[in-house]
Amino acid sequence: QLVLTQSPSASASLGASVKLTCTLSSRHSSYAIAWHQQQPEKGPRYLMKVNSDGSHSKGDGIPDRFSGSSSGAERYLTISSLQSEDEADYYCQTWDTDVVFGGGTKLTVL
Amino acid sequence: EVQLVESGGGLVQPGGSLRLSCAASGITFSSYWMHWVRQAPGKGLVWVSRINTDGSSTSYADSVKGRFTISRDNAKNTLYLQMNSLRAEDTAVYYCARDWGLYYWGQGTLVTVSS
Numbered sequence: 001q002l003v004l005t006q007s008p009s010a011s012a013s014l015g016a017s018v019k020l021t022c023t024l025s026s027r028h029s030s031y032a033i034a035w036h037q038q039q040p041e042k043g044p045r046y047l048m049k050v051n052s053d054g055s056h057s058k059g060d061g062i063p064d065r066f067s068g069s070s071s072g073a074e075r076y077l078t079i080s081s082l083q084s085e086d087e088a089d090y091y092c093q094t095w096d097t098d099v100v101f102g103g104g105t106k107l108t109v110l
Numbered sequence: 111e112v113q114l115v116e117s118g119g120g121l122v123q124p125g126g127s128l129r130l131s132c133a134a135s136g137i138t139f140s141s142y143w144m145h146w147v148r149q150a151p152g153k154g155l156v157w158v159s160r161i162n163t164d165g166s167s168t169s170y171a172d173s174v175k176g177r178f179t180i181s182r183d184n185a186k187n188t189l190y191l192q193m194n195s196l197r198a199e200d201t202a203v204y205y206c207a208r209d210w211g212l213y214y215w216g217q218g219t220l221v222t223v224s225s
C-alpha cells in the first residue's frame with residue numbers, strides 16, 4: 001500500500017532554515033512526490049514536484065527560498081530565510097492509480 | 111493565468127444531494143485529468159475522486175464510492191461532482207485540482223451536512 005509519512009509538527013526561528021521530511025512506503029521509494037503549502041484559512045498551493053533523483057520543478061511564483069531534495073525513500077522540502085508567512089501546513093502528495101496525501105506538517109515560525 | 115473556480119456548496123440535510131462545479135480557465139481543460147479533494151474542519155487533505163481527460167475513466171475513495179459521481183464537460187471547461195446520500199462526515203471544503211501532481215487548485219467550496 002502506497003503511504004506517505006510526515007511529522008505532525010516542526011518549528012524554526014525567523015530567518016533560519018527548516019527541512020521537512022516526507023517518507024514513502026519502502027516499496028514505493030522511487031516515486032516522485034509533490035509538496036503543497038496551506039496557509040491559515042487559505043486553500044492549498046502547489047509548491048514543487050520532487051523526483052527520486054532529487055531534481056525538482058517549482059510552481060509559478062514560488063520563491064528561490066523553497067527547494068526540494070531526495071534520499072532513498074525520503075523526500076525533503078527545505079525553506080531557507082524563514083519568513084512569518086511561511087507558517088503553514090505542508091502536505092506531501094503522490095499518486096499511482098489514485099492520489100495519496102501525507103498527514104501534513106504544521107510549521108511554526110518562532 | 112490558470113483559474114479553477116468551485117461553486118455549488120452549501121448547507122444540506124443528511125441524505126440530501128448537491129452538485130459541485132469547477133470552472134476552469136487559462137488551461138486546455140480537455141488535456142488534463144482532474145481531481146476532487148476535500149478537507150474536513152481542522153483536518154488534513156483527503157483525495158475524493160478523479161477523472162481522465164475524456165471522462166471514460168473515473169475512480170473514487172472508498173468513503174464516497176456509490177454515493178458520489180465525478181463528470182466533466184470539456185466543451186464548457188467544467189468539472190462536476192454529484193454528491194448523493196450525504197452524511198455528516200461529508201462536511202468539508204471541497205477543492206478541484208489539475209492533473210496528478212495537483213499543480214493548480216481552486217479556492218474551495220464549503221459543504222455542510224447538518225439537520
